[in-house]
Amino acid sequence: MTTAKTVEEIRAEFPALARRHADFPVAYFDGPGGTQVPEAVVEAITEYLFHHNANTHWAYPTSVETDALLLEARRTYAAFFGGAENEVVFGNNMTTLTFHVARALARGWSAGDEIIVTELDHHANLAPWQAVAQERGLVLKMLPFSTETWQLDVAALPALLSPKTRLIAVGAASNALGTITDIAPIARLAKDAGALVYVDGVHLAPHHLPDPKSIGADFFVCSSYKFYGPHVGVLWGRHPLLSTMDVPKLEPSPNTAPERLETGTQNHEGIVGAAAAVQWIAGLAGSEGSLRARLVRSYDLLNRRERELFARLWEGLGVIPGVRRLGLPPGGPRTATIAFTVDGVPSESVARQLAEVGCFISNGDFYATTVARRLGLEKEGMVRVGAAAYTTSAEIDRIIAGVAALQQ
Ligand SMILES: Cc1ncc(COP(=O)(O)O)c(C=O)c1O
Known part of the structure; x- marks a missing residue:
């Protein structure tokens, strides 16, 4: 029988997740910039x-x-x-x-x-x-x-x-x-x-x-x-x-x-x-089979979870006035990384305000400079949020609430 690690089990392996900022547990949403590292590594x-x-x-x-x-x-x-x-x-x-x-x-x-x-x-x-x-x-x-x-x-x-x-x-x-x-x-x-x-x-x-x-x-x-x-x-x-x-x-x-x-x-x-x-x-979804076979299973598991998290994030951000989601909706050929802008709030201000509530996200053009230019966002930049193996739906809800509460 193959057993997959739960998100809680995964999280327990990441010392970085114990960090607090301004009295909030830190939620790391900048996987696309670099993920956190488990103890085994x-x-x-x-x-x-x-x-x-x-x-x-x-x-x-x-x-x-x-x-x-x-x-x-x-x-x-x-x-x-x-x-x-x-x-x-x-x-x-x-x-x-x-x-x-x-x-x-x-x-x-x-x-x-x-x-x-x-x-x-x-x-x-x-x-x-x-x-x-x-x-x-x-x-x-x-x-x-x-x-x-x-x-x-x-x-x-x-x-x-x-x-x-x-x-x-x-x-x-x-x-x-x-x-x-x-x-x-x-x-x-x-x-x-x-x-x-x-x-x-x-x-x-x-x-x-x-x-x-x-x-x-x-x-x-x-x-x-x-x-x-x-x-x-x-x-x-x-x-x-x-x-x-x-x-x-x-x-x-x-x-x-x-x-x-x-x-x-x-x-x-x-x-x-x-x-x-x-x-x-490879160890996320059981220990049977070749390394490649275990990796296939683990990625399937991560994908399933990330798709759910992404759909929740996409829907949650979509009902906040002034939020413009950039990119394909859930179900399209895409990863669980979303870029968006918020009317009247520069991307750096979004990142700073969210950091104050413990949500670490990145902003700018992420060196995808031509994309930013084509979208007319080379100055304002975009905000980027990505889900990783340790991301929970409660963290997704925190970021949605954080964006909804942004000050101009
Ligand atoms: C899609 C993509 N390509 C290339 C790079 C550059 O990678 P590295 O930092 O390993 O040079 C990055 C880094 O963010 C990236 O996201």
Whole structure:
């Protein structure tokens, strides 16, 4: 019999949830900016630093243990991505990994070659491509998103593709609006044009188990700190590409993939913690089956709960005068992250007032700057609330009450 952890059981594992602010228990609604961390993850980091801390590839025991732990972490992420351990690259964060990959790929491209980016993406999946376009005389094209459907205008893609298209950089889910993009049809069009597909999975991975191979991605990148881990980025890439890309690297460092993409000494404790976060998620819905099977079950569980929380939040905010909800309603292709504005109350004031009642939320453009610009909100910004594994319906009610009580 498989037993799923209750929200109360989950919450008991997060010391951060004991925090109080202004005499209110803190409710963390900024999962899309970074989730809180369960004890098991911090224990794994501590255990590594206290008892196994070393650099890699030497003959003494702590170095051997470090090698083994890093390999184990790669295996964990192989299960997470549904791929192989030699397809998993660790790095500082998604942004740094993307600059690195963009630079390497662009070494093989010529002036006049084309890259497609999107209006819906976080700028971490824009700026690296912009930078290499500038450096190498590449043409950057932009796939628009519709402010009516809140989705990418995929019908506009065929006209943007050409025999010169080398890559399309696209987000799997918008960290501002929560929109989930169906990557498979985009990848099919890209493949037909001979282009690579680089997927930003940072906002998707906390809500849906990645499956980069089956959607046709060549690269899929995410950040462990968005799903209960420490600040570490993780990239999945097709092994033949990782093996042959012209990456900037030190001559004596390993030249086999995936290590050839990992510059310098890695954040060993962070990687161990990032793997512990995946194991923690896998343990939410019972202990039977392979790691991948357990992850599938856990994500199903999280999804079910998040959908309920989101519907409650969407409905609750919808009846408050002056609140404008941005994005798709419940039931649409979306995560449990909502962005909204409140007439007459700047987004920063909303965030400050809600913090006074213990509700921690973020505001601004969340680096989805083009989205904010398209919505005319680049100055005022948006307010963002996201549900995570530890969010309760009572917390959702608190935020709804907090928004209803905002002062101009
Ligand atoms: C959708 C999305 N992409 C990319 C990033 C950048 O990730 P990182 O902080 O790991 O560089 C973020 C961070 O908020 C994000 O939400």
